[in-house]
Amino acid sequence: VVRRHVAPGEAVPLHPEAVAFAGHYDFDIDVLAAYRPTGKGRVERQVTIIRDHVLAGRAFSGLDDLDGAFMAWVPRRRARTHRTHGEVIGVRAARDHAALRPLPARPYIVADRFLRHVGKDCLVAFDANLYSVPAAKVRHRQLVEVRASAATVALHATVPDAQGITLLAVHPRAVGRGARIVDEAHWQGLPDGHTRATTTDPGDRGTRTGPARSAGTEPGGLVPLLARARAAQVHVGTRPLALYDQITGTRPFTPAPIDPKDMR
Template sequence: MIHVEDWAEIRRLHRAEQMPIRAIARHLGISKNTVKRALATDRPPVYQRPLKGSAVDAFEPAIRELLKQTPTMPATVIAERIGWSRGMTILKERVRELRPAYLPADPVSRTAYQPGELAQCDLWFPPVDIPLGYGQSGRPPVLVIVSGYSRMITGRMLPSRQTGDLIDGHWRLLADGWQAVPKTLVWDNEAGVGKGKLTSEFAAFAGLLAVRVHLCRPRDPEAKGLVERANGYLETSFLPGRVFTGPDDFNTQLTAWLQIANRRIHRSITARPVDRWEADRAAMLKVPPVSPPHWWRFHTRIGRDHYVRVDTNDYSVHPRAIGRTVMVRADNEEVTVIASSNDVVARHTRCWARHQSLTDPEHAAAADILRGQAIHQQAARAATAHAAMLGPDSLGIDVEQRELATYDRMFTLIEGGAGKEDTT
């Protein structure tokens, strides 16, 4: 067998140099038959080791019969059934080769999306540290939504992947951004949305929008391939070379970049997403005519430590709410605490850092005043109690005071002292 280099040289000499076969054989020192075989094929020579029989060959009919009955039968069970006593490696390799012929076909179908039909959703965690304040940095999730028909992409960085933040992110992207709602939202098994079953909060949100939320089966990546590819596109085309000063700066840059990205020619549809967007949005559902919902809300009673906790952070509340039950309402940008009769007792900008205590100066000043008044009242009560314990004189009550000589006469210490009849 000749080498690939010799095969190439033979063909060059014969075709380019017009050299006869006999001359090529003399020039390269090989036989004429070797030259003829090299010129007879357009494929380079490949060495193939002569096939030898395998110990599994004798057992192959039995293996095929077992796989015909049970295509998913493990190789270890097959080895037991056929009485295999040799190494498992060669048996497993043969079973791996034979099994696909007996498994039912599971082809991936190409899905055609109708306008307004659905949008795929996912969380993308950009591999870059974002400053979060208070000397902290992190990698918050980015909610990415891709429309099936137009391939329009939208996204927003969120403080966390909890249900309240996910719902608020959906509202801002769909109601404020697209100003329309796809009929179906496709999600995988994200804990904040639901695993196998929607969380009660997200089910309520879906009911508000009148949409269907489809939860993909486990290990079914093709079900949300659009948004998975969009995540990769963001990571390779948007992220490189960018510097962010915080989450707001990230969202600002992402929004500006998506306006450009959605004007590119999309390879799978051979069209620009913006060109198909009007038809897509026209077929979507209208946004419900309600105020933006604050789905992260709970009620709590304000104790002497007038703070409430949202996620991992504590936010101060005006001390006038101490002892009262309040409603805490939070979204991606703001934390609001409301007492009865719509009395707003706290309003804070949402903190993205973790394990922080945020105090409003007005709340601190009011607490100092109330604390001083309480200390003064406590001191007054303590003084009154102490005076009562000492006696009437300490309370400032006027009593009759006799002259000292009266007591001297009483005890006969001076003349004119009282007699026995006087002292009784």
């Protein structure tokens, strides 16, 4: 309930989860002084009363027998007059119960909370498993909050959107390790390798979409591809190597004969 004990007179720092629980069921937290049993004696006294009036000197064959003994004792207890407020316990209990508000339609879910980063594939790693989040609502390396209960894993943004909503996705909690819990609708908007324009002409700057045809599937194989390349249009002159010997005044290069002994 409290995050730490403080000195007398200082404000007690409440745990955020306890504050959220109290807000959900609409009650206030009244913090008593630490190590002072007299401050909550009315609560502890109920344990002693049940032990002395229901359990002492008796043996029970099972839970049903124990519940029957307790329910038979409750009417006698409620018929007594309480020593503190001087009212009949049953009458005071009926008035207190009438003042209580109904329970919320949804129970409060106790969850462990962690911070995790979003991967490039819009997956969040938690407890050795991966869970997806919508690509349209997150970015790579964004920090999100994981709220893990016994049955579900809810992913929330750390900053609410324009409507004040932080929830990004809810998944069933994976059993074991190495599982990928993915909603494929979350991947809409991610590049899939089929949305980039491609061309085989360096001078083509069009906006064609879709994969280009490979060279092997076009008529003529590589010939049309080379014909479209700019390098194929450049004329390259050829001349014999002996021409360079004449220009430099050197003899033609003749390799020396190979001795069979050198080949051993």
